[in-house]
Amino acid sequence: MSPRRERADAQRNREAVLAAADRLFAASTSPGGVSMDDVATAAGVGKGTLFRRFGDRDGLIQALMEKRIAPLREAVAEGPAPLGPDTPARERVPALMAALLRFKLDNRHLALALETGGGNSPYRAGHYTWWHTLLRDAVRGIPGAPDADFTAHALLAAVRADLVEHLAGGEGAPPERLEERLEAYVAKVLA
DSSP: OOOOOOOHHHHHHHHHHHHHHHHHHHHOSSGGGOOHHHHHHHHTSOHHHHHHHHSSHHHHHHHHHHHHHHHHHHHHHHOOTTTSTTSOHHHHHHHHHHHHHHHHHHTHHHHHHHHHGGGOOGGGSHHHHHHHHHHHHHHHTSTTOOOHHHHHHHHHHTTOHHHHHIIIIISOOOHHHHHHHHHHHHHHHHO
């Protein structure tokens, strides 16, 4: 049995909601400042449509994040070096971390909303599990590397959304400087 195709109007509503949420989160200085009412109004749909489609605010944020991260996931799964699966682990780990930092810098407020939303732990989110598994497996491919599971968690801590926001937003660190610092940190961890 093939999956049921989404109705055209439902697809349009979904895209309108994601586009509205995207604009609102990008313009907001606080991730908590965007409500489901705000998104429904901006998208021109009823609030009930949002809840039926996405479940809650966290579900909406996750859907928006998944839409944005899809190209990166594809590059990691099938792409060429340095992100692709055929890249040697010692080169892939720093490339993955640099890509994740760039993604979080480009999506700061959305990443912050996702990682702090509703009191949920960022460690239980699907995107975190995916990144952790990816990094853990890559670290395992580096001879003499420390405990791969813990190392993957420690590396991911260096790009938590709240830290990225603090450094880039609060302290005004330029992205290039953050990338340099992260590269040096990853090199030390993997040395």
